[in-house]
Amino acid sequence: MKKIEPVYMIANGELLIDAPVKTTWVHVMNYPSWQNFPVCEHISGPRGQEGEVVQLRKEEAGFSFPPYYARTLKIDPERRVIWKTYPVKPDEVGFFGIVEFQLYDVQGKTRFVYQTLYEFEVPYETQSELDAFRKAQYDNFEVLTKTIFPKLKKLAEKKGA
Numbered sequence: 124m125k126k127i128e129p130v131y132m133i134a135n136g137e138l139l140i141d142a143p144v145k146t147t148w149v150h151v152m153n154y155p156s157w158q159n160f161p162v163c164e165h166i167s168g169p170r171g172q173e174g175e176v177v178q179l180r181k182e183e184a185g186f187s188f189p190p191y192y193a194r195t196l197k198i199d200p201e202r203r204v205i206w207k208t209y210p211v212k213p214d215e216v217g218f219f220g221i222v223e224f225q226l227y228d229v230q231g232k233t234r235f236v237y238q239t240l241y242e243f244e245v246p247y248e249t250q251s252e253l254d255a256f257r258k259a260q261y262d263n264f265e266v267l268t269k270t271i272f273p274k275l276k277k278l279a280e281k282k283g284a
Contacts, residue, residue, distance in 0.1 A: 125246040130253055132241040132260045138272055140233040142279040144226050147233040148201045150279045151224055157274040159183050166192065173198050178211060185266040189214065193222075202226060208241075216256075217244040233279070237272070239264070 140147050150156065152171070155163040162180035169175055173195050180190040190211040197205040208220040220241040227234040243260065247253050 125248055127244050127246050128253060130243045130245045130257050130260070132243070132257065132264065133239065134261075134264050134268065135236070135238040136268065136272075137234060137236040138276055139229065140235055140276050140279045142233055143231055144201050144228050144233045147226055147235065147275075147279040150275055151204065151226065151235070157278055158271050159274075162190065168195070179208075181267075183267055183270055186263055186270075188263070196221075216246070218242060235272075235275070237268075 154160070159182055160179050161182050162178060164178040166176040166178055175195045177193050178190060179193055181188055191208050192211060193206045193208045195204065196207055197203070203223060203225040205221065205223045208218075208222060210218060218241055220239060223238045225236040225238075227236070241260070243256065245253060245256050247256070
């Protein structure tokens with residue numbers, strides 16, 4: 124009989140964007156444009172505000188993740204935004220995540236900081252299965268971060284954006 128245990132995945136980092144915070148913020152909040160969401164459907168709550176729930180599906184070469192909901196927990200305009208994510212259809216592995224983006228002015232440029240915490244409820248029989256799942260998630264998210272954050276940077280730095 125399989126046991127279930129939480130597996131945590133924490134990812135964080137930052138990048139310097141050669142654009143003012145005001146410009147970068149607009150792009151951060153237009154996350155479908157740089158995060159490659161072919162599905163971004165409003166479900167409930169005030170659009171673009173705290174309490175909004177959207178359904179998202181990500182398509183990124185080398186990245187695999189089931190469709191999920193994202194609830195906007197906190198918006199501090201031009202400073203930070205926090206979401207909670209959870210699956211549309213919980214399958215064998217349930218999860219929830221907290222995703223936070225922060226923006227800081229650095230002499231007219233933007234220091235963009237991201238922090239992500241995911242908890243996966245993983246059925247397993249051996250410790251090696253948990254270790255393999257953890258490694259697979261870190262590898263999965265590494266592919267994603269190498270694609271989406273450079274895209275955000277490029278969009279925000281585009282002249283006339």
